[in-house]
Amino acid sequence: MKMCGKTPQIQEGMNIMKKLIALLLAACMLVAVLSGCGSSAGSAEAPDSAPAEEAASAAAPAEDAAPAEDAAPAEQAAAPAGDFVWNGQKEVWSILPTTGAEGLVWINDSMGAVMEAQGFTYVKKDAQGDPGAQVQFVEQAIAAGNVGCLMIAAMSVEMLKDVVGQAVDAGIAVAYLGAQPTDYTIAGCVYTAYEITGMYAVQAAEYWAEHSGQNVPKNADGKYEIAIDTYYDIADGVYRSNAVKGTVEKSDILTLVSESTSYGDGALNTAFNNAQAVLNANPDCHIFVAYEPEEAMGINNAIMDYCEQTGNSPADYFVAPCYGEDTAFTALYEEAAADPAANAIKGYSTYGDPAMPMEDVQKQFPQSYDALAKISEEINPGAPVIIPPILTGMRLADILLGVCGQFEGYEWTYGETYYDTITAVTVDGFSATWSMGDENPAAEYKK
Numbered sequence: 001m002k003m004c005g006k007t008p009q010i011q012e013g014m015n016i017m018k019k020l021i022a023l024l025l026a027a028c029m030l031v032a033v034l035s036g037c038g039s040s041a042g043s044a045e046a047p048d049s050a051p052a053e054e055a056a057s058a059a060a061p062a063e064d065a066a067p068a069e070d071a072a073p074a075e076q077a078a079a080p081a082g083d084f085v086w087n088g089q090k091e092v093w094s095i096l097p098t099t100g101a102e103g104l105v106w107i108n109d110s111m112g113a114v115m116e117a118q119g120f121t122y123v124k125k126d127a128q129g130d131p132g133a134q135v136q137f138v139e140q141a142i143a144a145g146n147v148g149c150l151m152i153a154a155m156s157v158e159m160l161k162d163v164v165g166q167a168v169d170a171g172i173a174v175a176y177l178g179a180q181p182t183d184y185t186i187a188g189c190v191y192t193a194y195e196i197t198g199m200y201a202v203q204a205a206e207y208w209a210e211h212s213g214q215n216v217p218k219n220a221d222g223k224y225e226i227a228i229d230t231y232y233d234i235a236d237g238v239y240r241s242n243a244v245k246g247t248v249e250k251s252d253i254l255t256l257v258s259e260s261t262s263y264g265d266g267a268l269n270t271a272f273n274n275a276q277a278v279l280n281a282n283p284d285c286h287i288f289v290a291y292e293p294e295e296a297m298g299i300n301n302a303i304m305d306y307c308e309q310t311g312n313s314p315a316d317y318f319v320a321p322c323y324g325e326d327t328a329f330t331a332l333y334e335e336a337a338a339d340p341a342a343n344a345i346k347g348y349s350t351y352g353d354p355a356m357p358m359e360d361v362q363k364q365f366p367q368s369y370d371a372l373a374k375i376s377e378e379i380n381p382g383a384p385v386i387i388p389p390i391l392t393g394m395r396l397a398d399i400l401l402g403v404c405g406q407f408e409g410y411e412w413t414y415g416e417t418y419y420d421t422i423t424a425v426t427v428d429g430f431s432a433t434w435s436m437g438d439e440n441p442a443a444e445y446k447k
Contacts, residue, residue, distance in 0.1 A: 084414055086404040087171025089148035091121045095137045096153050099126040103325030103389050106379055110393025113375040114368045118407050131155035138163045142170050149400040154179035175399040185415045188399035192351045192420045194236040195442035197322040198243030200349035200424035200432050201289045207430035208318045208346055215316040217284040225285040227258035227278045229295045240322055243445035244289055257282045262295040271298025279306045288319045293329035296321035303344040317344035324350035325389050337427040347426035352388030361386045367409030368394050
């Protein structure tokens with residue numbers, strides 16, 4: 001039967017339904033309002049967003065990557081991926097532990113050159129070995145209001161956490177060199193597996209001993225004596241030093257007779273004195289692994305003096321540091337490569353992209369080539385290649401310009417880490433290379 005009107009019962013039922021629907025709508029609106037009060041634009045997270053630690057370690061070797069269930073949730077990060085908005089200010093600061101380290105300055109001046117080509121003003125800040133000063137510089141950058149990017153060779157990622165979060169909230173892009181945040185996210189990092197540099201330096205010593213150590217005495221157990229120069233006061237130094245000592249202790253052909261520290265002010269003289277003590281106490285010790293180039297050069301000076309006094313030949317001594325970017329050091333290495341008796345510098349491990357011919361740089365990185373060629377001529381006049389520190393500086397510029405999102409040819413995934421290539425060589429033919437994505441052979445020493 002067709003109904004042309006509504007009965008009173010039907011009408012009353014429809015009225016009740018309308019009231020229920022209205023109540024439900026009101027309840028939904030109240031939930032939405034309450035939810036909005038519990039979050040802010042700076043901390044909002046998309047339902048499907050990845051944990052911050054996964055983003056920060058996306059390019060890390062498999063053994064270093066944290067399992068997803070252990071990753072810090074994105075709301076703990078200073079700026080979850082995709083939320084960062086650059087403030088548009090074209091001044092970039094490099095906040096360094098020291099401006100006295102030649103290789104470190106090369107890296108940052110190269111970054112500055114690439115960014116200056118994009119209209120930035122480049123400024124260096126020297127923390128003079130004080131991690132608290134790095135925090136203060138970030139505070140000053142925020143207060144200045146004209147800083148759009150920060151590169152920090154971070155001494156303490158924990159101390160920097162809160163103030164870097166404030167910088168990111170102010171639209172400042174932040175990149176780290178030689179460090180990674182733990183439970184927060186920044187634009188990106190250029191990081192080194194320092195433990196591999198330590199392992200490779202010892203492996204270079206083993207190779208030299210077996211191939212060029214025919215005049216080097218062995219102990220009663222048939223092993224070569226070695227002295228190591230280490231540094232444990234920063235995390236990266238711990239990783240490297242653990243690897244140096246651990247690799248020696250596992251060696252079938254080396255035995256440790258001395259461990260000392262020379263790093264810091266006056267490292268050249270301290271290393272000289274430490275090496276003199278080793279040589280006098282252990283005349284059969286001909287092999288030394290140093291923390292960095294300055295320490296290696298101090299050890300070499302001690303060996304040269306010792307050889308002059310004893311009549312021994314520097315050809316029968318080996319010194320290798322775990323970093324090689326220093327012009328005075330590389331000059332000594334090249335002299336020993338031409339004549340092993342010239343000095344004791346016979347090898348090194350180091351990090352950064354391998355030197356690249358100019359034409360290859362122009363093909364692969366056309367957006368940065370002119371700036372890189374110009375800074376290369378200033379740092380290394382007439383060289384037909386772009387040397388590793390310059391390329392590391394380019395990587396830092398890639399991060400900062402990429403996350404700003406307004407510079408043609410520059411792209412970067414927010415929170416990504418770029419791992420330095422690590423290489424090692426000796427004058428008699430040893431060669432080793434580790435690249436991002438390879439298995440980390442020294443992962444056990446990163447603790």
